[in-house]
Amino acid sequence: xxxxxxxxxxxxxxxxxxxxxxxxxxxxxxxxxxxxxxxxxxxxxxxxxxxxxxxxxxxxxxxxxxxxxxxxxxxxxxxxxxxxxxxxxxxxxxxxxxxxxxxxxxxxxxxxxxxxxxxxxxxxxxxxxxxxxxxxxxxxxxxxxxxxxxxxxxxxxxxxxxxxxxxxxxxxxxxxxxxxxxxxxxxxxxxxxxxxxxxxxxxxxxxxxxxxxxxxxxxxxxxxxxxxxxxxxxxxxxxxxxxxxxxxxxxxxxxxxxxxxxxxxxxxxxxxxxxxxxxxxxxxxxxxxxxxxxxxxxxxxxxxxxxxxxxxxxxxxxxxxxxxxxxxxxxxxxxxxxxxxxxxxxxxxxxxxxxxxxxxxxxxxxxxxxxxxxxxxxxxxxxxxxxxxxxxxxxxxxxxxxxxxxxxxxxxxxxxxxxxxxxxxxxx
Amino acid sequence: xxxxxxxxxxxxxxxxxxxxxxxxxxxxxxxxxxxxxxxxxxxxxxxxxxxxxxxxxxxxxxxxxxxxxxxxxxxxxxxxxxxxxxxxxxxxxxxxxxxxxxxxxxxxxxxxxxxxxxxxxxxxxxxxxxxxxxxxxxxxxxxxxxxxxxxxxxxxxxxxxxxxxxxxxxxxxxxxxxxxxxxxxxxxxxxxxxxxxxxxxxxxxxxxxxxxxxxxxxxxxxxxxxxxxxxxxxxxxxxxxxxxxxxxxxxxxxxxxxxxxxxxxxxxxxxxxxxxxxxxxxxxxxxxxxxxxxxxxxxxxxxxxxxxxxxxxxxxxxxxxxxxxxxxxxxxxxxxxxxxxxxxxxxxxxxxxxxxxxxxxxxxxxxxxxxxxxxxxxxxxxxxxxxxxxxxxxxxxxxxxxxxxxxxxxxxxxxxxxxxxxxxxxxx
Numbered sequence: 001x002x003x004x005x006x007x008x009x010x011x012x013x014x015x016x017x018x019x020x021x022x023x024x025x026x027x028x029x030x031x032x033x034x035x036x037x038x039x040x041x042x043x044x045x046x047x048x049x050x051x052x053x054x055x056x057x058x059x060x061x062x063x064x065x066x067x068x069x070x071x072x073x074x075x076x077x078x079x080x081x082x083x084x085x086x087x088x089x090x091x092x093x094x095x096x097x098x099x100x101x102x103x104x105x106x107x108x109x110x111x112x113x114x115x116x117x118x119x120x121x122x123x124x125x126x127x128x129x130x131x132x133x134x135x136x137x138x139x140x141x142x143x144x145x146x147x148x149x150x151x152x153x154x155x156x157x158x159x160x161x162x163x164x165x166x167x168x169x170x171x172x173x174x175x176x177x178x179x180x181x182x183x184x185x186x187x188x189x190x191x192x193x194x195x196x197x198x199x200x201x202x203x204x205x206x207x208x209x210x211x212x213x214x215x216x217x218x219x220x221x222x223x224x225x226x227x228x229x230x231x232x233x234x235x236x237x238x239x240x241x242x243x244x245x246x247x248x249x250x251x252x253x254x255x256x257x258x259x260x261x262x263x264x265x266x267x268x269x270x271x272x273x274x275x276x277x278x279x280x281x282x283x284x285x286x287x288x289x290x291x292x293x294x295x296x297x298x299x300x301x302x303x304x305x306x307x308x309x310x311x312x313x314x315x316x317x318x319x320x321x322x323x324x325x326x327x328x329x330x331x332x333x334x335x336x337x338x339x340x341x342x343x344x345x346x347x348x349x350x351x352x353x354x355x356x357x358x359x360x361x362x363x364x365x366x367x368x369x370x371x372x373x374x375x376x377x378x379x380x381x382x383x384x385x386x387x388x389x390x391x392x393x394x395x396x397x398x399x400x401x402x403x404x405x406x407x408x409x410x411x412x413x414x415x416x417x418x419x420x421x422x423x424x425x426x427x428x
Numbered sequence: 429x430x431x432x433x434x435x436x437x438x439x440x441x442x443x444x445x446x447x448x449x450x451x452x453x454x455x456x457x458x459x460x461x462x463x464x465x466x467x468x469x470x471x472x473x474x475x476x477x478x479x480x481x482x483x484x485x486x487x488x489x490x491x492x493x494x495x496x497x498x499x500x501x502x503x504x505x506x507x508x509x510x511x512x513x514x515x516x517x518x519x520x521x522x523x524x525x526x527x528x529x530x531x532x533x534x535x536x537x538x539x540x541x542x543x544x545x546x547x548x549x550x551x552x553x554x555x556x557x558x559x560x561x562x563x564x565x566x567x568x569x570x571x572x573x574x575x576x577x578x579x580x581x582x583x584x585x586x587x588x589x590x591x592x593x594x595x596x597x598x599x600x601x602x603x604x605x606x607x608x609x610x611x612x613x614x615x616x617x618x619x620x621x622x623x624x625x626x627x628x629x630x631x632x633x634x635x636x637x638x639x640x641x642x643x644x645x646x647x648x649x650x651x652x653x654x655x656x657x658x659x660x661x662x663x664x665x666x667x668x669x670x671x672x673x674x675x676x677x678x679x680x681x682x683x684x685x686x687x688x689x690x691x692x693x694x695x696x697x698x699x700x701x702x703x704x705x706x707x708x709x710x711x712x713x714x715x716x717x718x719x720x721x722x723x724x725x726x727x728x729x730x731x732x733x734x735x736x737x738x739x740x741x742x743x744x745x746x747x748x749x750x751x752x753x754x755x756x757x758x759x760x761x762x763x764x765x766x767x768x769x770x771x772x773x774x775x776x777x778x779x780x781x782x783x784x785x786x787x788x789x790x791x792x793x794x795x796x797x798x799x800x801x802x803x804x805x806x807x808x809x810x811x812x813x814x815x816x817x818x819x820x821x822x823x824x825x826x827x828x829x830x831x832x833x834x835x836x837x838x839x840x841x842x843x844x845x846x847x848x849x850x851x852x853x854x855x856x
Contacts, residue, residue: 037500045498049485052725056484057477070473070693072465100528105719115544116555116579127544127555146717151544261720265498268725289574291533292689295723297480297696 003342004427016424023374023421026414031375033411038191038353039402040266040319041326047318048264051305055297059304069296075288077272081299085272087309088224088258090240096274097283100294103259103271107218108147110255110273113286114181114214115151120252120278122214126151126181135173135183137165139356139384139395141191144184144220148386155386156180160190164197167204178211182218188238189223192384192397193356194349196236206244208253216279217241217254223352224258225312228320229327230350242274251276260302262319262353263312270294270302326400330355330412337416343423346398355398356384363422364393370418376411431770432855444852451802451849454842459803461839466619466781467830468694468747469754475746476692479733483725487732497724503716505700509727513700515737516652516686518668524702525711528722531687531699535646536575538683538701541714542609542642543579548680548706550642554579554609563601563611565593567784567812567823569619572612572648576814583814584608588618592625595632606639610646616666617651620812620825621784622777624664634672636681644707645669645682651780652686653740656748657755658778670702679704688730690747690781691740698722698730754828758783758840765844771851774826783826784812791850792821798846804839 004012055061061069063078076082077098086096099106113119115126126132134148138157148155156173159166164187174180185205187197197205205217219241227235245251252275260269273283306312331348334357338344346357359367364381371378379397382388398415400408432440483489489497491506504510505526514524527534541547543554554560562576566585576583584601587594592615602608613633615625625633633645647669655663673679680703688697701711734740759776762785766772774785787795792809799806807825810816826843828836 039500042496042499045489045496048498052487053484056481059480061473068470068473068695070476070695071470072467072694100719101723102719102721108718112540112544116540125555127553143717143720150714150717265725266500267496267498267721268723286578289571289578290536291528291530292571293530293695295529295696295726297693298723298726 003340004423005342009428012424012428016421016428019417019421019424023370023417026417027374029375031410031414033375033403033407034377035399035403035411036377036379037402038262038399040262041322041402041404043322044319044401045265047315048305051264051301054301054304063296063300067296069300072292074296075291075293076284077294078296078299078303080303081270082272084303084306084308085258085270086274088312089221089256089272089274091242091256091274095242095276095280096272097280097287098294098299099271099273101261101267101269101271101298103220103222103257103261103273104143104147106257106271106273107144107220109286109290110218110283111147111151113283117286119214119216120282122212129179131179133177133180135165135170135180136386137183137185138386139192139397140184141186141220142379142383144218145386148184157386158183160193160195162195164195164201167201171204171208174208174210174215176211180210181212181214182216184218184220186220186222187241188221188236189226189349189352191222191352192354193347194352194354195347196238199239202239202241203244205241206250207248208250210253215253219254219256221256221258222262225316226262226319226353227316227351229324232350234350236350252278255279260306263315264302264305268298270299323401325405326408327355329405329408330398330400333409333412333416337413338419341420341423344419353399353401355400357396357398358394359396359419360423360426361392361394363419363426364390364396366422366425367396367415367418370421371415374414374418376414378415431768432851433770437856440852440856444849444856447845447849447852451798451845454845455802457803459838459842461803461831461835462805463827463831463839464805464807465830466690466827468690469750469830469832471750472747472829473693475743476733479692479729482729482732491724491728495724497728500720502724503719503721504712505722506724506727506731508731509698510700512731512734512736513686513698514702516740517649517684517700517702519670519684519702523670523704523708524700525708525715526722526727527699527701529689529695529697529699529726531648531650531685531689531701532571532575534685534699534701535572535648537714537718538646538711539575539579541711545714547642547644548710550640557607559607561605561608563593563598563608564814565611565613566814567620567825568612569614569648570807570811570816572646573814576612585814586611588621588623590623592623592629595629599632599636602636602638602643604639608638609640609642610644612646612648614648614650615669616649616664617654617777617780619650619780620782621775622780622782623775624666627667630667630669631672633669634678635676636678638681643681647682647684649684649686650690653744654690654747654781655744655779657752660778662778664778680706683707688734691743692730692733696726698727751829753833754836755783757833757836758826758828761837761840761844765841766847769848769851772847781827781829783828785824785826786822787824787847788851788854789820789822791847791854792818792824794850794853795824795843795846798849799843802842802846804842806843
């Protein structure tokens with residue numbers, strides 16, 4: 001099949017007619033497939049079952065410093081857990097505080113603390129300020145946008161490029177407006193593009209000169225070690241943001257987050273936030289009141305199971321073996337089915353959990369609706385933009401991790417069919 | 429020894445002199461004991477070690493509804509965990525949401541949500557209101573006061589009686605001032621008095637008529653099943669607040685909290701909040717953004733280990749066997765050493781984690797300081813009052829659970845000595 005734009009109106013109509021028949025046949029299969037969330041598959045979860053046995057009734061329940069992990073104490077988390085998460089973030093344990101099982105909750109807490117009490121360097125609580133704005137690289141992570149949306153924060157989309165957010169735009173907005181208090185970043189294998197911020201991008205982040213003293217980079221390094229399907233055998237690398245910030249005396253300008261949600265268990269991992277001493281002290285004033293400290297037994301389980309960054313890297317290799325075929329399957333199907341037609345583009349990342357897919361303008365909602373009606377649940381169109389509003393209605397997030405290979409093949413084939421149908425509807 | 433008030437000034441001075449020598453001798457022992465927090469002892473933690481084995485690599489990881497507990501999903505918590513916590517609170521699972529390992533965190537989240545967004549029935553976020561007030565039964569729980577203090581909420585002390593907060597005062601303050609938005613309650617085996625609210629008190633809570641539509645009773649039922657040292661073999665009973673509220677159509681007027689912090693592990697238990705449908709929906713609007721759901725593996729561990737309320741009651745019997753001797757030791761020592769002197773009074777509860785102790789007015793700080801200098805850490809004087817300010821400087825919270833029996837004997841003896849010294853200093 002040639003590019004759709006080279007076809008005559010009549011040819012397009014005939015093609016649409018034929019594909020509609022295929023779609024109707026597909027609908028009758030009664031599929032029930034889900035590619036909506038970045039959710040590990042069951043075979044991936046099985047890789048970490050040993051963690052469940054890593055602390056049992058026969059184990060020592062003492063942390064390195066003698067803390068009994070079953071009792072109160074160590075509100076910042078076990079030192080060895082802070083060290084482990086620090087290794088992922090390439091930061092010393094002293095700069096790391098443990099959360100519960102969700103780094104999202106830590107991000108929420110940081111924004112909430114700024115909203116109710118303000119942050120060091122700022123002019124008080126955000127709830128007392130007329131307007132607070134966040135920069136949101138798009139397409140981006142819907143749950144980030146939901147947090148800032150919850151606090152009534154105005155979200156300004158910033159275009160993502162293959163080397164990270166458009167830094168010309170970021171620098172200008174940050175320097176020119178003291179209502180701009182933050183930017184959401186997934187710097188490595190970004191959600192959903194899979195792009196990793198280039199060295200130059202990170203250096204420019206490290207040298208940002210914000211108008212607001214309480215501007216922070218919310219650096220969600222969720223996929224720091226998730227080199228999952230590099231078909232060229234290469235790994236993306238990310239400069240250490242904190243080192244860059246320290247070079248210019250800006251170490252208070254970032255909160256860094258990570259978790260083991262996609263290393264061990266999405267439902268029962270451990271999460272951490274890292275920051276400068278000033279910021280850590282600020283957060284602790286909240287955390288010390290908010291909780292008696294998070295689950296230390298689970299922290300110990302993770303330390304004993306993963307050990308250190310070498311153990312984590314070996315473990316991620318096992319995830320890679322399960323995920324690479326899935327991403328290859330999707331990318332191959334997209335290339336085969338859609339490549340020649342000139343109606344879509346997509347990313348082909350070396351890690352992370354997603355493929356970002358662009359339809360012709362104005363087609364994404366229709367594609368998702370068609371998929372849904374044929375039994376394949378995709379992330380809602382627009383989810384990758386603040387307030388769910390994709391101005392061009394073209395971005396779709398593909399999450400290939402959860403279905404098994406056969407389901408994934410069926411879901412991807414159906415997705416490609418729906419993209420063709422929606423594109424032809426638009427073109428005819 | 430007779431009551432101190434019957435002694436002549438000379439006798440008092442001579443007694444003080446003798447006790448100071450005892451105190452100096454005690455100081456030389458170099459004690460390092462801690463009675464400051466309601467912390468389970470190591471033998472108590474050992475009772476729950478089986479919970480660590482309740483979910484392992486060989487276990488089924490499916491919840492009753494088929495949810496894989498290791499993956500994302502079930503953001504409100506496993507149904508069976510909600511049922512278990514509901515049994516503790518005597519409420520249906522549908523009214524219960526699971527938190528992480530800390531009910532304090534859930535209380536913080538509820539207050540925080542009210543502060544940033546308001547609650548159903550109210551006039552918007554508390555952060556937009558000039559004054560917000562909470563009623564604080566005193567003596568009470570320092571961490572409650574720390575949460576409301578964090579949000580700049582004015583705290584109004586209300587006297588505790590043996591049947592609960594003075595309800596005449598509560599009813600008047602709540603009805604007369606729409607800035608009064610809440611009251612902190614530990615209704616059963618209260619922290620620190622050990623008093624349980626009488627049926628009449630709970631009925632009066634159930635019929636409160638607050639001026640503020642967003643007034644809530646923050647019902648921290650931390651010791652719901654903690655019948656730990658009833659020397660008379662009796663258990664305190666507590667009316668079901670939600671049932672009382674429902675009778676009068678006031679079911680939106682309470683948030684109820686509980687946890688297993690003092691059933692299984694203080695560092696790795698599970699916590700829950702319960703409320704009316706309207707309130708649950710309100711909280712969920714926050715929780716759905718705040719987290720991907722709390723640790724479901726730990727929820728499953730608890731369900732498999734504790735099973736149901738019958739299992740919990742049997743388990744609490746084992747705690748009782750360890751704790752009763754400790755409370756008996758303290759109460760016996762207090763009676764023997766201080767009973768005849770007329771310088772102190774204390775509670776003798778049937779459960780919970782504390783004994784509330786009153787010195788002569790103006791002596792509590794001095795007692796705690798004397799204890800500290802001789803190596804026994806007590807809860808800071810004043811901690812049981814908002815902002816740490818005990819107007820009469822007389823209340824001390826005794827937490828006998830953590831030390832072993834020998835340590836407890838030494839610590840209690842020293843405490844009694846310090847009470848005598850401080851009282852004589854005051855009287856001479």
